[in-house]
Amino acid sequence: MDLVSLLKLNNPFGDDKRHAACAIFGMMNVSGELMPGEQVFAAMNNMHERGNGLGAGFAVYGLYPHMRDYYALHVMFTDVRGKTAAEELLRKSFVLEGSEPIPTRKTPGISAEPLLWRYFLAPLDTSLGEDGEQDLLMDMVLRLNTEVPDTFVFSCGKNMGVFKGVGYPDQIAHFYRLEDYSGYIWTAHSRFPTNSHAWWGGAHPFCLVDWSVVHNGEISSYGTNRAFLETLGYRCTLFTDTEVMAYAVDLLMRRQKMTPELFAKVVAPPFWEEIDAMAEPERTLHTALRVTYAGLLMNGPFAVVIANGEQMIALTDRIRLRPLTVAVRGDIFYVSSEEAAIRFVCPGVDAVWTPKGGVPVVGRLGLIPKPEHASDNVGVCVTACGGYRDAAQS
Amino acid sequence: MPRKASDFGIRSNRLPEYAVDRDYELCIGCGVCIRQCSFDVHYLDEDHDTVRSRSELCVGCHRCSALCPTRALAIKPNPAQYRAHGSWSGEHVKDINLQAETGGVVLTGSGNDKRAPVYWDNLLINASQVTNPSIDPLREPMELRTHLGARLDAVNIQAGSLDSRLPPTIPISTPIVFSALSYGAVSFQVQLALAQAAQELGTLWNTGEGGFHPRLREYGSNTIVQVASGRFGVDLDYLNSARMVEIKIGQGAKPGIGGHLAGEKVSKDVSATRMIPEGTDAISPAPQHDIYSIEDLRMLVFALKEATNYKVPVSVKIAAVHNAPAIASGMVRAGADVIAIDGFRGGTGAAPKVIRDNVGLPIEFALAAVDQRLRDEGIRNRVSIIAGGGVRNAADVVKAIALGADAVYVGTAALIAIGCTLCQKCYSGKCNWGIATQDPYLAKRVNPDIARRRLVNLVKGWSHEIKEMLGGMGINAIESLRSNRSQLRGIGLTAEELSILGVKPAGG
Numbered sequence A: 001m002d003l004v005s006l007l008k009l010n011n012p013f014g015d016d017k018r019h020a021a022c023a024i025f026g027m028m029n030v031s032g033e034l035m036p037g038e039q040v041f042a043a044m045n046n047m048h049e050r051g052n053g054l055g056a057g058f059a060v061y062g063l064y065p066h067m068r069d070y071y072a073l074h075v076m077f078t079d080v081r082g083k084t085a086a087e088e089l090l091r092k093s094f095v096l097e098g099s100e101p102i103p104t105r106k107t108p109g110i111s112a113e114p115l116l117w118r119y120f121l122a123p124l125d126t127s128l129g130e131d132g133e134q135d136l137l138m139d140m141v142l143r144l145n146t147e148v149p150d151t152f153v154f155s156c157g158k159n160m161g162v163f164k165g166v167g168y169p170d171q172i173a174h175f176y177r178l179e180d181y182s183g184y185i186w187t188a189h190s191r192f193p194t195n196s197h198a199w200w201g202g203a204h205p206f207c208l209v210d211w212s213v214v215h216n217g218e219i220s221s222y223g224t225n226r227a228f229l230e231t232l233g234y235r236c237t238l239f240t241d242t243e244v245m246a247y248a249v250d251l252l253m254r255r256q257k258m259t260p261e262l263f264a265k266v267v268a269p270p271f272w273e274e275i276d277a278m279a280e281p282e283r284t285l286h287t288a289l290r291v292t293y294a295g296l297l298m299n300g301p302f303a304v305v306i307a308n309g310e311q312m313i314a315l316t317d318r319i320r321l322r323p324l325t326v327a328v329r330g331d332i333f334y335v336s337s338e339e340a341a342i343r344f345v346c347p348g349v350d351a352v353w354t355p356k357g358g359v360p361v362v363g364r365l366g367l368i369p370k371p372e373h374a375s376d377n378v379g380v381c382v383t384a385c386g387g388y389r390d391a392a393q394s
Numbered sequence B: 001m002p003r004k005a006s007d008f009g010i011r012s013n014r015l016p017e018y019a020v021d022r023d024y025e026l027c028i029g030c031g032v033c034i035r036q037c038s039f040d041v042h043y044l045d046e047d048h049d050t051v052r053s054r055s056e057l058c059v060g061c062h063r064c065s066a067l068c069p070t071r072a073l074a075i076k077p078n079p080a081q082y083r084a085h086g087s088w089s090g091e092h093v094k095d096i097n098l099q100a101e102t103g104g105v106v107l108t109g110s111g112n113d114k115r116a117p118v119y120w121d122n123l124l125i126n127a128s129q130v131t132n133p134s135i136d137p138l139r140e141p142m143e144l145r146t147h148l149g150a151r152l153d154a155v156n157i158q159a160g161s162l163d164s165r166l167p168p169t170i171p172i173s174t175p176i177v178f179s180a181l182s183y184g185a186v187s188f189q190v191q192l193a194l195a196q197a198a199q200e201l202g203t204l205w206n207t208g209e210g211g212f213h214p215r216l217r218e219y220g221s222n223t224i225v226q227v228a229s230g231r232f233g234v235d236l237d238y239l240n241s242a243r244m245v246e247i248k249i250g251q252g253a254k255p256g257i258g259g260h261l262a263g264e265k266v267s268k269d270v271s272a273t274r275m276i277p278e279g280t281d282a283i284s285p286a287p288q289h290d291i292y293s294i295e296d297l298r299m300l301v302f303a304l305k306e307a308t309n310y311k312v313p314v315s316v317k318i319a320a321v322h323n324a325p326a327i328a329s330g331m332v333r334a335g336a337d338v339i340a341i342d343g344f345r346g347g348t349g350a351a352p353k354v355i356r357d358n359v360g361l362p363i364e365f366a367l368a369a370v371d372q373r374l375r376d377e378g379i380r381n382r383v384s385i386i387a388g389g390g391v392r393n394a395a396d397v398v399k400a401i402a403l404g405a406d407a408v409y410v411g412t413a414a415l416i417a418i419g420c421t422l423c424q425k426c427y428s429g430k431c432n433w434g435i436a437t438q439d440p441y442l443a444k445r446v447n448p449d450i451a452r453r454r455l456v457n458l459v460k461g462w463s464h465e466i467k468e469m470l471g472g473m474g475i476n477a478i479e480s481l482r483s484n485r486s487q488l489r490g491i492g493l494t495a496e497e498l499s500i501l502g503v504k505p506a507g508g
């Protein structure tokens, strides 16, 4: 399999973009305490019907505490030739502090797995600063993915990593031995694509230097968004909505340092009617955002969970055409496509609510989100019995 | 005034184009047709007390048959046509005869009427099914507001508030703008209706190059004023009374040539508005004589920005020609905030027919190529693009935006809404529908109030249709359609045409 022609691989029928629906789930412990993934696996299992076995994955933050100062790179190779070439290219700009296979095990239903490898990298040039290092890494990942045969980098960032492949979430978790890891943020995804071959790189989460995106959506503005991002030098190689969403995250939050709240105002902006009714200086600010970033309005249904080492963000499109429910219990912030999955793994939530379209719900280290009672559809909090532990016992 | 064969002492042997068919059973001899026809077709035969017609003078504007109270008149193509011929059409024979009689240029008005491919008709629009929902514009918000002007690449936000100076942009409530129709070419009544309709709709109209009438200046915040090669009516006050200033380099109907408003049309009022002596010919040179290259354009753009204190966007309008992408790129770099591209099916008050029908490009190609080039160069976000020249309905608007336009210019469609029947005699000054004329007797046939209402209805109707199409695509803001070429498919197009338009074939 030649991974250089990603487009062919990812979009075998040459469609405008991939269509997919999905299950997404995320949980974050805002105290930074590491959690095993069992609740995440149980929740994803609970939403089994939202996927069709053609792709699933997990992003974990707090994954490599012992290597926290190095950029962790997860790479899939379809041939060892790719590995040699990739390492040669990597060594031009980075020191390879660690290099090992990603531990996996034989799993029923999982087949045709590529060679999965992870590296821990430090830039050769130590004077770049954080932004410079990240740009260098972005560039390297793009080159590895588009120029080096048989190679696809599917995760890069510090103290975090993505595990994904073709299968249902439980199979992928089993395959990657995810019970051996813990993290303070977990996000997960299960796909129901309608028009792509199953290939390992096509699964979510989608990751660009520390930031990961799991996405349930089909953005109707895809062509516009793509044209806008390409004008700014991004190269869309996968033809997916998730890719443009990830690039928007990279452009606005990583490079332009926007807050999640402002990011949401770009991709899911208020309607002009609402902007017109705002007081100054909000009106000018929102007008400026909409006019300047008109090409990044993500139109059509989407629900996303975006994370980096600091935060986990839940967001839907501005008219909420895809489901998303959030809940909190103590220090833990949950996001899920379905409320049932949260109730299943955490029967006694403190609060559960449906965020308004276009309004991000953000959990930050040290800061648990709260519902806006005025505008959010807050559900009834019952300390019901049941849940995944009981289900497992009975 | 156009010259007739008799002026040269040569008898015309051209066949009449139209035949006036009068049903004498119905004709009551009221003489309405006599009074309505400025081409002197109908007359009273006093000897027989009967109204008769000189069919050879008829231009086919249908004014008389529309107004005949008993519906006695039918204007038909003359059944006596030249012998059919595969390569010499009747039009060729007629034009040759006309030139053999006069030795002049064959003039025409309105837009190219040839069966030149209209690529809009080869493009099909997408709709959502199953994998994402369509949106019902009657139940959900659907936004058509568009901002015209330059945009920053990024905004700077410090501590939650804006820390960037934004270039001036103009919000319009729908992506439809009335294109340049100058006073002189059209009557005051028409301009008044356009200005009032633009204000009511929350969009813009364009004065064209004939100056800005003092009585219309109250509509300044909905007005684009033009600076063209003749510089008619341009002074500091002119520039500062409008919402946008447009440098007119060219026009789709007559790329590369100037204009000539005959002295007969330069009435007292036109002369005051254009700032030229009454009765003199108003000549617009072919080029702007201070723009012989791109850096000259930059100087004019910035001269206008200086003159207006950087408060209004400056647009540069060109005709769609072969190197439009490279020219457009230069225009952006020269500081244009808006670029207007006028395709070769665009209308005109007067143009040599050979130019109107043969010079320039279809807007669809020029637009797609310009949008792509600006994207390739990473400068598309800096400007707005207005596309014009043959936009006939809401679907054409949607297709233009999906090909990369921010908004469209409509001229001919607006005139049709007012009454124009595309007879193409605008250059004669005798427009029976009171549009392309300065004759007060004819001009008063346009009631500005009714014309305004018809224009408003048209644009509202199109806007509703655009919303329906957007909703069908699952899009609820017009900016998400811009350059969204995946919402289009081509049908009956060659691979090269598809690749220039940047769309896939239908079924693909």
Ligand code: SF4
Pocket: B020, B036, B037, B038, B039, B040, B041, B042, B057, B058, B059, B060, B061, B062, B063, B064, B065, B075, B432
């Ligand atoms: S020129 Fe117009 S008004 Fe005159 S006869 Fe012909 S159709 Fe009627």
Ligand code: SF4
Pocket: B061, B109, B110, B415, B419, B420, B421, B422, B423, B424, B425, B426, B427, B430, B431, B432, B433, B434, B435, B436
């Ligand atoms: S504006 Fe008048 S003269 Fe010109 S085409 Fe229309 S009806 Fe004929």
